[in-house]
Structure formats: structure tokens, C-alpha cells
Amino acid sequence: MTTGISGRRQWPLPKQAVPGAPLLAVEDLSVRFRMPGGPSVKAVDGVSFGLDDGEALGIAGESGCGKTTTALSLVQLLPGNGRISAGSVKLFGIDLVPKTERQLARYRWREISIVFQGAMNALNPVRRIGEQIAEPIEVRLGQAREASRKRAGELLELVGIPRQRATAYPHELSGGMRQRAMIAMALACDPAIVIGDEPTTALDVMVQAQILKLLEQLRRDLGLSLILITHDLSVIAETCDRTMVMYAGRVAEEGPVRRVFTAPRHPYTAKLLSSFPNIRADRRTLGIIPGQPPDLRTPPPGCRFAPRCSEAMPQCTTEVPPEVRFADGVRVACHLFPPGTPGSLPGTPGRAAGAPRALAGGVS
């Protein structure tokens, strides 16, 4: 699979790349935020996952579950009061966590780029979109101005914007077009991974469908490796191979989308799915999750979903459930599925159970 990476790439891999290493392996990642006059908050707590070349992973969860923080900490684009307190982020086998800001610059945008939610805020309003797309090519890849302009034009065509529109300013484009321009910008340096942070959330349904279709096309044509962060399960159902459902800073369930969405194991995943208004299902059968996500300054001991869980058992409120992996590629952290449950793989029980390489086998 690593030959796939180097085969497709126009640019050489970073020198320190470990041959044969998976594209991305995140292990036991924890992120803390310092709070003014209080204890620090662990927004992400022991999260592990992996991403293979050409794969799309959807990180799902509600606001405050740590999904955006997880993704942004891959290239350490955290707010000033946040820092990675534990774990590793290995891209091509290179751990990015101990890197300095200067060393990270080599990886930001060039290897891992981001499509943000509000394209209007992410684009500079007083510069033409063609220039903005060309900029990273010029600055990061050291291409000549002419060549980078030419590539910007190609990128625009690639995302479905006529090349001539390169001279347009962001405000002259419609919402959908701006989002396409953002995607072109993210693709500018032919990155190893593109992170989409709620890339379709602010858009109309029809435009959303157009953008999702574009992402699908790009994945097919370019073999894009994608991490999609969204609260919208339908977006993940539509575009991703695997999904990781997060709750209150931890992984609740992870696995192939079809497995997780059609036969959810974690009660939270099940509730989340049943509370999603589905036009193809019966009316007024929405599930309800009582209460609210916990305050991360004082997270409940044990399973963090326990206070809202209809299946909660006594041990849920005291013991953190271990992550258990199943033969079908799903891993789940819930006391309903203790280690040794039929179908589960014998593995290292405990919190940091996510071994990406083993997981990759479950993806069809």
C-alpha cells in the first residue's frame, strides 16, 4: 500500500518516511486545553485511529465531542491554550507530535490540508481566487509563478469551476463555488491527506449534494485520502469507508460505515442514528437521548455516556470501558461488549486498543 502512495504522488515523500508504514496512525492521542482559573480540560482523551491511502474516514459526533480538535491536532493547529499532552501522530511513520513549529510547516498544507466550514472566512476577500490557490504552490512547493498559476487553473477545472473564473474575488462566487475553490486550495500541493471540517454544513441541500459528489469524484480520480469531520451522519454515509463516532473526547465506536450505521453496537451510536431525521424511514419515530453531553471539566468517571445511556449498568459509572475489536473491523468501547464477547478478536484490552494496521484489514 505504501507503494501506492509514492506511485501516485508527484512529489517525493519526506526524507524521514518509514518504508512500509501506514499513511496515518494516531495512537492514544490526548489534547488538553488550559482554562482560565480552573483545571485544564481534556478535550481529546486517548484517541487512536488510522487512515490508509485512498481511504475516507468520517469522524462523527456532536459539538464538543472533540472531533475537530482531534483532526486539527494532526498538524497541531490548536488554539493557543491547547496542546497535545500524550500520544503520537505518525504520518508515513514520522511522528509529528515532537516536531517544532518550523518542522511542522513542512507538513501543513503540503501533506495535510484542510477544507474549512465557512469558505467565506477562510478565503481572503481582497484577493482573486486564482492567486489564492496558486499561493501555496508557489510558497510551499517552490514552483515558478507561471507554473503555479497554470496549476491553479487546472485545479479550478478539477473542482468544476471554469478556468476563467480564476480572476474572480470570493464575493463574486456563490456559496457552492466558494466551497469548491476551498477544495481546490486544499488540493493545491497534492497533499497526502485532506481534512474536511464540516465542509458542507453551511450549504443548501442541493449544493451540499453537489459538493459531496465532487468529493466522491475526486476520491475516485485522484485516490484522495480524506478525513471528514461532521455532525451530519448522512454525509459520512454518503462519502466515507469508515467512521469513528466520538463522544465527550473518546472513541465510542469505529469501523466500516456499513457495519456501524446498519448494526451499531455502542448505545450512543444507535441513539444518534435513531435521532437523525430520516426521510426514507417512518415519520415521528425519532429516538431521544435525554440530558446533555458532560462538562469536560468534570467528566463522569467510567463511561462518559453512562449518565444518558438507557443500557447503563452499575460498572458503567465506575469503570472506563475497554476498546474491543471485532472480526468485522468494528471496535467499540462499551461494557455491553467486554473482551471475549463472541466475534471479538483477542487483543490487548485497555484504552489504547486501536492498532491501525490491524484495522485496515477490515476495510473492504
Place this chain on the structure above:
Amino acid sequence: MSPISDDLLRVEGLQVHFPIRGSVLDALLRRSRGVVRAVDGIDLSIRKGEILALVGESGSGKTTTGRVVVKLTRQTKGRVLFEGQDVSALWGTRPLRAYRRKVQLIFQDPYETLNPKHTIGEFVAEPLEVHGIGRSRAERRDRVHAALEAAGLRPAADYAARYPHELSGGQRQRVVIAGALVMDPEVIVADEPVSMLDVSIRTELLRLMLDLRRERGLTYLFITHDLSLAWVLADRIAVMYLGRIMEIGPAETVIRAPRNPYTQALVSVSPSPDPPEPGVSSTRVILSGETPDAAHVPSGCRFHPRCPVAFDRCRVEEPPLFDVGGGQQAACWLAEPGAPTAEAATRRPAASTALLG
């Protein structure tokens, strides 16, 4: 179909056109450089206790329609009738007093609706104060607490003393609902009331809205861009596009058997967490382009430039709403009684799935 006396709220021939004024001089001379046809001739009727969903993408005029109903925006033409009485000519604080007590609005953004400097109790009590309801402090307080509890905020006294920033998004939207309930209104216009909230919080609020209808006989005009939400909540659905109603009827038939190609496309792309079956090609109809701006409404049927099944007549003549049975109406020439190509509308030509024009 339904006798007029049944309709609690009626909108007749509503038009809202905003003049485009380029310069200061234009403003002074009251001349305009064309108009934005935000709402361009629509009729609606809501029976008592009914939930009518007004669904459309941005620029469809759904929010403007809601604002006219709650008298925040002036109509250019047309009437709004409440309990059979024309309220479209009423403006100003005093003439609208009675109407304001009966028709309330819930906004999309609970963060914005709540004044950050007022406590929850003050917010909920404000309508009582404005209308001079309740003789004593204690009586007002009881009404406020009752409204907070009805909105699911218990213990009410606890919430009344807090400030908006101390509450979660879902709680804030409950406060906004309590602020509407305290007046004992008949109609609630809800403009995207849950779109800012997380899925798990959303369903609780939708459930609350349904409960309130059952307990108090509330009537809702539910404005949303999300057809799935309309599906789970509404009795009837009206689909708007560029200031016109494209299709209206019972939720079941509008979603399950849409007759207008625009509705069909919207239904096909509506979010669903069901992963696509492997090997089965997507049945989604993805329209090209985006809604044109309301200052340049296309000729004929305003949907024809994006319509996958448009034909010559659509380019020149705007279709009225045709009755297609079962209380359903569709504004499409293919829905005209006896239209020979009627079943063509349900076919999905391959061309329509092209990404861009």
C-alpha cells in the same frame, strides 16, 4: 377543499418585492434599479392545530413569508388573514396589540434571540410586561414559571434567575419557546428552530413542539431548509423555490409521491444516514447550478433552467398550482390534468446528474 372557517391563518396572493437602490441619490429620489422578488405570489392556509412546513433552500422566500406573517416585514401585495380577519393593513404597536398576543415567533438562533443582559426570567416575563398581563408580581412570576416548566425547564425558579450564557444551546431554545408560550399564543411561526442544535438535542425539541400542540392545540408554521425535518414534524408541506410554491400537500404524499421535479430532486438528495447499498447506483437527482438570485427570476416556470424534464412551454409560461388529488397541488405543466407526459416527470434522465451545467 376545506371550508374557510377552518383556517386559522390564511395568506392570499402574497408578494414581497424589495427595491434595489444603488446610490444615495436613488434612495432620495425613491427610484429603484429593479426589484428583488423575495416572495412572488403565494397562497397558504393553516388549519387550527395543524403543522405546515414551509421548505426551501436559501433565497426561496420562506423566511420572508414568515416575517410577513409575524408582521416584521411589509408585504408588497396580498393579504394575511387571522381567524378570518384581514390583518395585513395593521401596523404599529397599538393596532397590532391583539394580533401580537396570538402569533409568536421562534427564531433560528437562540444565542441571538436572547438579550445577553437579561435573565431568563426577565426574557420570559417581557411579553407579560409589554401587554400589561398579570396584576401582581407574584401572578406574573407564576405565569413565567409555568411557561418555563411547559418548555421542559425544571425547576423553573432555578432557570429564571440565570443568564443566557449559562445555558446550553438546547436549553436556550427552550427558553425562547417558553417566551412564546407565556402569551398563550394560537400560532407559532418557527423559523429553523432546531437547525443550530445537535441532533440529539433536536429531537427533544421536536418532541416538545409536538407535545405542546397536543396539550395546547398550538398551530405551527414551521420554516426549514431540511425536508427531513419537515417530514418528521409536519402534517402538510409546502415546497418553495425562488418566491413561489412549487408543491404543497400532505407530508406523506409530498415526500413519497412528489409531482414537481424540484420536489423530486430535493427528496432524492435529502440527508439520510442509510449507507448506499453496494453495487446499487445512486438514485439521487443532483441539480446543476444554484438557485438564481431573486432579482433575475427566469421567464416561464422559474425552475425551468435547472429542471431535468423542462420542455418548450416551461420556458414561456409559468404553471399555476394544479390539483393532483388528495389535497396535493403541484406547480408544473406535467401535473396539469390530462398532461400526456405526466409520467415523464417521475423518470430521471441521466443528464440531470451532471455536476455542472
Place this chain on the structure above:
Amino acid sequence: MSLPGVAGATAGASAGAGTLRRAGGGAARFLARGDGLVGFAILLVFVVIAALPDLFVGPLEDVTTATGQPLAPPDFANLFGTDELGRSMLNLTVHAARISMTIGLMATVITIVVGAVVGIVSGFVGGAVDAILMRISDFFLVLPTVVLALILAPVMLDVIGADAELFGIRSTLLVIVVVIGLTSWATTARVIRSQVLSLKERMFVDRARVIGAGPGHIMWRHILPNVVNLIVAQAVLTFAGAVFTETTLAFIGLGDPSAPSWGQILNAAQAAGAPGLGAWWYIAPPAVCVVLVVLSFTLVGNALDDVLNPKSGGRR
């Protein structure tokens, strides 16, 4: 308890704010803030001194009652030294507090009340009212303070008489108050109007309309509390400006020599050549007083802003 005192001192700052209904909890939060408390204490000292100068330093000295040598540096007899007439600087500075503080406060009240009312009404009502009010404010915005004072002073003195008194201050000083008020309300009005324009589009204003509230209610309940922080900031600036303007006007002879203000002392020092003679004690006391009062006003203003803003002060 103490908060109403501060509110009175900062005049328009909080007098109009509906938020004072929560004065009890607000006062506690205000007192919990060290900087606000310090500012408040300093202001309180000045207010007491200004109110009862005779109690602290005896009646105002003049040439006939002067006790010291001319331009004597500080010693035990005269802790702050003396001026060129041999008057005690301590005595002068304390008495000057009364004039300076009164002029500053009165000018601030006029400026803030007029500015806030015009700004809120203009911004909220809009249309022709806005256009007319803003043209008027344009006129006052470009009016030079000194020129206006030169024109107004003789007229006003003629009308009300040079020796007339209003609220215990002489008409010459009233001219200064009126001039400062006239020339500075427009800035306040502009600043507040622009804030109101954006507030007007906020959803809570729409909501207030939907529940049937009239424009008066909306302005009082929803607009005003949201511009209080601006008003406080403007009040602090205006007060500081007023003290300085009074200095300038005193310099060109529009002050009242028989009622010394800090500005007047500074100008007398200038005239007596105190800087050249190295008589720092002639300049330091009034200057330090001006700085202290302006600083404490800023401290109180900041603290009030936080107290009146539930988001920053309301963590429980």
C-alpha cells in the same frame, strides 16, 4: 450601599441603565474587583475633599491671608510648598478640586445624556429623524471649542450676569460647562448611533417587536443596556477631556480667577514661570490630581462595564 454612590458619580454612565435593578448582586461583584475598588476609593476621597475643602485646609487663601514665602519649596509649614503669592499649594489644590470636579462632572452629564439620547434615537428610529439629527451633530462635531467659548462667554455673561450662581458655581464656569457639553456630545452620539445601528438588526430586537413592544420599550430595555459599556467609556473620556478643556479655557482668560481650578493653577504656574524656576511643587499637585482622577475614573469605568456585563462577571 456603595454602588449607587458610584453610579451618581459617573453620572449618565449607569443612571439610565435598567441593569441597576440588580444593584445588590452587582455591588458585591464590583467590590470583589480590586481595580474598581481602588478607583472608587480614590474618587471617594476627591469627592469628599471637593465637597468639604474648608474642613481639611481651612478657607481658600488669597494674597491677604497667604501664610508662606513666595515660591517656597515644600517644608513642614507648607507640605506642598507655596505659589508666587505665598499661598499654600495644599490649600489651593484642595479648593481647586471642587471647581475641577464640578465642571468635569457637569460637562460629562450634559455630554453623555444628550449624546446617548441623540445616538439611540437617531440610530433606532432612522430615516428622516436620523438624517436631521446627524446633520446637526455634524455641525457640532466641527465646532472649535475655543472659538465657541469666545463667542458664548460674553453672551451668556450678559444674559445671566457675571456674578450669578447656578448650583453653587458662578456663571463664568457655567460657560465652560456649556461649551464643553456643546462640543463633545456629537462624538458620543456618533459612537453610540453606530452601535445602535448594528444592535437594531439583532434578533432580540425583532423578537421584542413580535411580542408587541413599542419603540420606547425596545430602546430602553434592549438597546440601552447594550450600549452602557460604550456610555461608560465615553463618560471617562469626556470627563478627562473636560478637565483638560477647562485648563485651556482658563488659560485664555475664560476661567474664574477667584475660584481656582487645577487648570487655573497650572496656568498660573506657567505665567509665574514655575517651570523655568524649577518650582516643580507648583505644577505637580494639580497635575497629579488630574491624572489621579482620570485614572480612577477609568478604573471604575472598566469595573462597571464588567459588572454590567453578565457574561464576564456572571461566573457562578
